[in-house]
Amino acid sequence: MVTDTLIKKYTQSFDDVLRGELTNDTISLIRKFDSRYKMQINQHFSLKQKYFQSKKFTKNQRLISHLFLEISSAWFCYEILILICKEFDLQNNIILLKEKQNKGNEFRDNFLKASGFKVQSNGIVNKFYDKSILILDKISNKSMKISLLSDIQNTLNSLIASNKKLKKQDYNSSIQDFINEVSEVERIYKANFKKVQKNREDYICKHLEFKYFIGFCYSLRNQYVHNGLTYNLVSSNDKLYVQALQNINDSLNHLVLTLAVAIFKTINRVNLENLS
Numbered sequence: 001m002v003t004d005t006l007i008k009k010y011t012q013s014f015d016d017v018l019r020g021e022l023t024n025d026t027i028s029l030i031r032k033f034d035s036r037y038k039m040q041i042n043q044h045f046s047l048k049q050k051y052f053q054s055k056k057f058t059k060n061q062r063l064i065s066h067l068f069l070e071i072s073s074a075w076f077c078y079e080i081l082i083l084i085c086k087e088f089d090l091q092n093n094i095i096l097l098k099e100k101q102n103k104g105n106e107f108r109d110n111f112l113k114a115s116g117f118k119v120q121s122n123g124i125v126n127k128f129y130d131k132s133i134l135i136l137d138k139i140s141n142k143s144m145k146i147s148l149l150s151d152i153q154n155t156l157n158s159l160i161a162s163n164k165k166l167k168k169q170d171y172n173s174s175i176q177d178f179i180n181e182v183s184e185v186e187r188i189y190k191a192n193f194k195k196v197q198k199n200r201e202d203y204i205c206k207h208l209e210f211k212y213f214i215g216f217c218y219s220l221r222n223q224y225v226h227n228g229l230t231y232n233l234v235s236s237n238d239k240l241y242v243q244a245l246q247n248i249n250d251s252l253n254h255l256v257l258t259l260a261v262a263i264f265k266t267i268n269r270v271n272l273e274n275l276s
Contacts, residue, residue: 001250002041002257010257013264020271026087033080033260040073041253060238067245068224074252075221078214081259082106088267095266104214115262121210121255128213128251132244210255217252 014034018027085095085106095111112118 002253006254006257006261010261010264013261013268017264017268020268021275022267022271023087026084026267029080029084029087030264033077033084036080037077037257037260040070040077058238060242063242064238064245067242067249068220070249071217071245071252072221072224074249074256075217078252078256078259081256081263085263092270094270095263102211102215103218104211111262111266115266117259117262118210120258120262124251124254124258125210125213128247131247213251213255217248220248 014030017030022030082096088094089096095108096106097108107117109118112121
């Protein structure tokens with residue numbers, strides 16, 4: 001979740017980085033990110049019922065559509081950050097790896113560690129899993145839990161099919177990590193529900209790195225942008241699906257802004273070192 005403290009850190013890092021010696025292209029991209037992200041966190045989508053043929057299009061189903069739009073918008077902010085890094089690295093070669101990488105795996109390890117983003121991003125992803133557990137805990141009915149897990153698994157399988165169609169199958173390893181975990185959780189729920197509650201971290205909160213979460217978000221964005229909604233709007237789990245998508249959206253926004261702070265601080269530090 002994006003906090004006021006993080007926004008203050010971002011604002012300070014944004015002001016500091018623009019005081020440095022930067023190319024016009026870099027400054028333009030930084031300003032583009034700033035305006036795009038501020039629009040992203042303040043925007044509000046409205047889908048009017050009268051334009052849908054089905055009268056059964058519920059509030060939760062409209063929220064699902066909203067959240068897919070918001071996740072896609074947050075993703076575009078992430079892509080601007082990569083462009084900023086590419087422009088800055090034309091002269092510095094500090095932030096990004098030289099060879100082409102999958103989404104989320106573009107960054108040099110030295111940058112991730114020195115900027116503190118590696119530790120921060122791991123914390124954000126772990127919170128994503130913690131909140132995912134709370135969503136499951138709200139379901140008292142065992143069969144409903146299994147039904148939701150099956151819905152999630154079907155969605156992930158559709159992402160893999162979409163990646164293959166879009167020739168983006170390199171991202172399927174990230175999605176497969178999610179499927180393997182969902183499958184394990186579903187198996188344990190079917191076998192012994194109490195065991196899951198007692199040892200939930202062993203089964204649900206496996207450590208998942210930033211790059212895998214980003215790969216998942218990228219596939220989710222691809223599916224929505226190129227193939228439409230990934231979700232079967234006839235499902236009885238609409239409310240829970242809204243909560244799951246909101247969790248993804250909040251975590252992605254948190255990661256993007258935290259990454260922006262790490263990048264801007266790194267650029268500012270390098271500029272100061274070059275001047276001294």
